[in-house]
Amino acid sequence: MFTLFKDTLVSQVVTLWKVFAKILVKADTVQYPEEQPYMFPRWRGRIILSRDPDGEERCVACNLCAVACPVDCIALQKTEDEEGRWYPEFFRINFSRCIMCGFCEEACPTNAIQLTPDFEMAEYVRQDMVWEKEDLLISGTGKYHDYSFYNVCGKKIGGKDKGEAQNEAVPVNVRSLLP
Amino acid sequence: MTWEVGSPLSIISILAVVIVVAAMLIWVERRLLSFWQERLGPNRVGYFGLLQVVADMIKIFYKEDWIPPFADKFGFVLAPAIIMMVILLSFAVVPFAPGVGVIDSNIGVLFMLAMASLGAYSVMLGGLSSNNKYALLGALRATAQMVSYEVFMGISLLGVVALSGSFNLREIVLAQQDGWYVIPQFVGFVIFLIAGIAESHRLPFDIPEAEQEICAGYHTEYSGMKFGMFFVGEYLGLVLISSLITVLFFGGWLGPAFLPPIIWFSIKVFCFIGFFILLRAAVPRPRYDQLMSYGWLVLLPISLINLLVTAAIILSMQ
Amino acid sequence: MIILFYLAGAVALISTVAVILQSNIVHALIYLILSLLAVAVVFYTLGAPFAAVLEAIVYAGAIMVLFLFVIMMLNLGKFSVDQEKSWTSGRVMLVPAIMSAILLAQLINVLRNYEHSIDVVEVGVLEVSALLFGPYVLAVELASILLLAGLVSAYHLAKK
Numbered sequence: 001m002f003t004l005f006k007d008t009l010v011s012q013v014v015t016l017w018k019v020f021a022k023i024l025v026k027a028d029t030v031q032y033p034e035e036q037p038y039m040f041p042r043w044r045g046r047i048i049l050s051r052d053p054d055g056e057e058r059c060v061a062c063n064l065c066a067v068a069c070p071v072d073c074i075a076l077q078k079t080e081d082e083e084g085r086w087y088p089e090f091f092r093i094n095f096s097r098c099i100m101c102g103f104c105e106e107a108c109p110t111n112a113i114q115l116t117p118d119f120e121m122a123e124y125v126r127q128d129m130v131w132e133k134e135d136l137l138i139s140g141t142g143k144y145h146d147y148s149f150y151n152v153c154g155k156k157i158g159g160k161d162k163g164e165a166q167n168e169a170v171p172v173n174v175r176s177l178l179p
Numbered sequence: 180m181t182w183e184v185g186s187p188l189s190i191i192s193i194l195a196v197v198i199v200v201a202a203m204l205i206w207v208e209r210r211l212l213s214f215w216q217e218r219l220g221p222n223r224v225g226y227f228g229l230l231q232v233v234a235d236m237i238k239i240f241y242k243e244d245w246i247p248p249f250a251d252k253f254g255f256v257l258a259p260a261i262i263m264m265v266i267l268l269s270f271a272v273v274p275f276a277p278g279v280g281v282i283d284s285n286i287g288v289l290f291m292l293a294m295a296s297l298g299a300y301s302v303m304l305g306g307l308s309s310n311n312k313y314a315l316l317g318a319l320r321a322t323a324q325m326v327s328y329e330v331f332m333g334i335s336l337l338g339v340v341a342l343s344g345s346f347n348l349r350e351i352v353l354a355q356q357d358g359w360y361v362i363p364q365f366v367g368f369v370i371f372l373i374a375g376i377a378e379s380h381r382l383p384f385d386i387p388e389a390e391q392e393i394c395a396g397y398h399t400e401y402s403g404m405k406f407g408m409f410f411v412g413e414y415l416g417l418v419l420i421s422s423l424i425t426v427l428f429f430g431g432w433l434g435p436a437f438l439p440p441i442i443w444f445s446i447k448v449f450c451f452i453g454f455f456i457l458l459r460a461a462v463p464r465p466r467y468d469q470l471m472s473y474g475w476l477v478l479l480p481i482s483l484i485n486l487l488v489t490a491a492i493i494l495s496m497q
Numbered sequence: 498m499i500i501l502f503y504l505a506g507a508v509a510l511i512s513t514v515a516v517i518l519q520s521n522i523v524h525a526l527i528y529l530i531l532s533l534l535a536v537a538v539v540f541y542t543l544g545a546p547f548a549a550v551l552e553a554i555v556y557a558g559a560i561m562v563l564f565l566f567v568i569m570m571l572n573l574g575k576f577s578v579d580q581e582k583s584w585t586s587g588r589v590m591l592v593p594a595i596m597s598a599i600l601l602a603q604l605i606n607v608l609r610n611y612e613h614s615i616d617v618v619e620v621g622v623l624e625v626s627a628l629l630f631g632p633y634v635l636a637v638e639l640a641s642i643l644l645l646a647g648l649v650s651a652y653h654l655a656k657k
Contacts, residue, residue, distance in 0.1 A: 254523060286547060293553035326559065
C-alpha cells in the first residue's frame, strides 16, 4: 500500500516540482541571427575548392569526389595545361542536391575539396544553388596549410621530374646491375 | 451602463475578456512550456512575443478551409461550433465578482454539468463525420472518456453542494467566507481536478487526440478556422475548468480587501491555468484502458465515499 | 416567457418530425438531441428548471451520447442511408401517416375540450427532492433496484 502510494502520488508530485523548478534554469536556446553560435572547424557546411601554398589550385580532376557523392551533385571535366598538370575545366556543385555528407572530402586525394563551417547559403532562385568553379575556388589553403600534392607525389609535370618531390627517392634505374 | 449581473456591459466584457484570454493562452502555454523545457519559446513577434497570437490568427484565417469530399458536411461544420457555444454558455453561470456575471441561476452547477455533457457531441460529431479512421478512433475514445468522467465530476461536486446547500454558484462562493471548501472537500477537489482535465481532454488525458498514436484524433481532418475553433475551444475549456475550481473550492472572488475581488478571481484562475500547463509539461499520458479503469475503479468509489462521509458529518452537526 | 414556450415547442415538433424523415441516421440523432433540448426549454419556461436541466444532462447529455456511440461502432455506410430512404418513401409512409393523423385528430379533440392556462409555478431542486424522498421514496427505491438489476446483467453480459 505504501509503495503504491509512493509510486503514484508522491512520484507525480515530485515530478511536478522538479519540472516547475526548471523555470529558474537558463534557457539553452541561442538567439541565432543576433547571437552567432560558435561553429566547430570540422562542421560540414558549404563546400570549397582550396589552393596549395603556391597559389595553384589543388584539384587534379580525378573525379573521385563525383564518384563518392551519394546524391551525384558534383560534375567536373578534366583538362591538362601545357605542363601536363591536370585540372578541372569546369567544376560544378548543385547545392540544392548536396546533403553535406562530406564523402567528397574524404575521397579527395589532394585535400582540394573541403567542407567549411558556413551554412548560410539559402537562395530564392533554385538555379542560384548551382555553384561553378569560380564560386567554389578560394584563394587560401583551407584546413591543410602546408600540403601541396605535386610536391609529394611521384608524378612528372613541367618543372618537376620524377624523384624530385619531397621525401622521394630517385627512381631505380632498372637497366643497371648496381644495387 | 452599470456593473450588475446580467447588464449588457457585464455580458459584453465577460465575452470579450474570456475569448481574448483563451486566445492569449496559446502564447502563455507555449512560453511557459518552453521555460520548463529550458527553451525560450515564441519571443519574436512584438514585445516578449505577445503578438504571436495575432500572427497565429492571421495564419489560421488565411489557411484553406478544407472540407473533405468524403466527410458528412452537416456534422463536420456543426462540430466545431458546438464546442465554442457550449463552453461560452457555461461561462454564463460563472460568478466572476460581485456584480459581474451573466445570470444568477439557482441551478448553476447543474447547468454547467449539462453544458459539459453536451460538449461531448462536438468531438463525437467531429470524429464521426470526418469519415477517417483516426478521427473515428479519437471520437470513440473521447466519448467514453467524457461520459465516464462527467459522472465523477458531478459526484465530486455534490460534497460542495451539500456543504453550501445550494446549486447557485454565487451562493457557493458566499458560503465560503468562513473558509474555502478545499479544506473540508480536499478529496472532492482532487477528483474534480482530475475529472476536469479529462473532461477538457488536456494533457495528460489528451488520449482522444494523442498525436503519437492516432494523428490528431477527432480533429485530424479539420483545417483553417474550424480547427482554430477546436483549438480555442480547448483553451476556453481550460479557463472554464480553472474558474470553476476557483469558484467551487477556492472561494471565488473572496480574498483580503487590499485587492479588488475581480483581481483575486483572476489571480486564482491564472494559478490553476499555470498548474494545468505544468501538468502538460511534466506528466506522461496514461494508456487508454488505464484511464478508464482508474476512473471507474478508483475515482468513482472514492467520490462516492467522500459524498457519503460529507453527508454523514453534515447530518451529525445539525 | 410564453413566446419562448411556443417557440421551443415548435422547435421540438419540427425536429421530431425531422427525426422520422431524415434518412441519415446521424442527422436523425442530431435532430433528436435538438428535440430533447427544446423540451428542456419547455420545462424551464413552465417553471421546472431542475427537470429542464436533468433533461439536458440525462437525456441529451448521456443517453443520446450512448446512442451516437453505438452508431459509431456499427460503421453504417451508404447502404443504410439507401435502405432508410426506401423505407421513408411516399407509398410506405402512407398508411402510418394516415393512422397517426387519426390519432392526432383525436388528441386535438380531447385537448380542445380542456380549459387550461399556463400558470408558472416555480418547482426548484428542494421541492423535487422533498417529494422524491418523501411520499415517493418507495418508487425511487424500486427504480434503483431496477437499475441495479440492469447493472448486474450488463456486467454479466460483458463478462462473457
